[in-house]
Amino acid sequence: MAEDPHFDILKRFVKLADLAGLQKFAPPCFAWSRSADGELPLLFEAFRIGFINAEKPDAKKRCLQIVEWMIKSGADPLLRLPQILRDPCRLAWDEKVRIPVEAKGQCLLSLALALLEALDESEKGRYVGTADFVQEVVSIISRMQGQRPKIEVDQTVIERWEAIRNMTATHNVTFATADGPVTAHDIALIAASPVLSAMLQSCMTEGSRKHIQVKDSSAAGVSLFLDLVYASSTCSEVQYKTALEALDLAHRWQVEGVVRVLEEILQGMITDSSFIDIASAATLKSLFGLEKACATFAQNSKAVRRMSQNGELPPALKKLLGHAATASDTSAAKKKRRTF
Template structure:
């Protein structure tokens, strides 16, 4: 199905407020950046416009919330030379009640803000104003989360890096596949609720301050600790090391590190790394990384060949083919027995 057909199908579901239909239709690699329709705008812009009419407003907010979680960009701007505009008027007095908001240079968040500003100038009705205010709040929150990074002075980074290297003051030992690696317990407990519970328990981890990660490489554990102390590293890790650190961060619920490593892995997807990265993304529910893997797999002949001969993990097959992919390659389903 072509891009325009996908846009038209999804826009119809948005207009209907059919969230289950949208969730079923949108593949993991769905392109939310595409523009289309009569207005030549993105689907998120289109969804915002659907809130203008009470007849299409009932499920509009949940639809927008889901689109943002699924990958729609709240800050994707339309071109500066876009000729169109979004408008709203009352049928019995089109000339006297017409409100217009130009599309040029508008991102979804600025479009929602423009509608709130325009509606404040007219007596349009509390329901419409309330709806656009809620839409603006939801999109602004999503945009803030997307950009939640702050500048840190280099001296601060150096100070925390020095603390990371003060091994004589470390009081927790990680027993890795390659030997012992140490860290400060207060850093670990501040970063991870799981590590906090372990280090405060009456078990070995709490009493002896020793944590066994024998299934993890020393380089992967070191990378995770670098991220915990400074959100950066001076090493040049390969994708396998990144995946070890990501697995531990996910296991110990260090969500900011999971996000940072997931973003870094998007640029490390190659034919050789695809299977491992895609499997991690699929099994851990890392949707943005999974979409990148699916997009790479869809256009890469080597990956399609692996998919065809069944050499990819089942979770990756499902990522590329959808949930109808077989749970076991070539297996015949046994007859279900009920009681």
């Protein structure tokens, strides 16, 4: 296989743990599974660099960011290495300690799991940072499995759809929100949502007047929903409560692509203060990826563990976190039920 001319440049950025350089110089649709003959693919190289520098917090953090970005960009953590490689295949802790795990024939996930098993049988306490790094890589792979596929598009495509979105003079559908009207094109809504399509093409009020009541949502929530319908992006600053409103609309109207976008956005918005609202939405709507992100956050949050111990979590979240919710538990407020 001919060597990719970009491979050596990108490998140098990986060795420097320079994510900005990678993002700037990686070509669109770069073949992340390719490598120079006998060398590790770049995803494995990023793991290797992070592994040997994991006791340095800054380097460890940057390598984790690179691993996550590469997977988002198309690098496959389940792609197995060939059996013929040079010998960066044994990963050394230091000159005296070696972990008896071969990289040959492994995918990144199986390699990381094998290393964790080996660490359990070795002097794990001496290398807490390294063990944490490997566990974080496993968590990243687990969290990103099943996420929506992404492709590169020219920036002008996004700008064009944003311009169409902003052509309010041509809008012919009005959403009556809790704090004012928001408008859109019926054709965009019909293409995006089977529920809105049925409403707008019916002889009912929504179809005849193209007027849709959403008094339980703010204008900001509806606007975010529409931004994502048109261009899968937004120029607005997004707060988690606005994202939850948009998620509720996308779920209600069966706009699956927007649900998945918002699910990913909300995974990055989980904090001690937003946990209950986001985890409740994830559980109510059976959003597995968001549920898993909430459960992972809870395991590492002292505040959430304290709320759980004090009986301050709704029963559904106790189940999410592995706690049995009893019928007699009245410490949490009941969730408002809405039917559609």
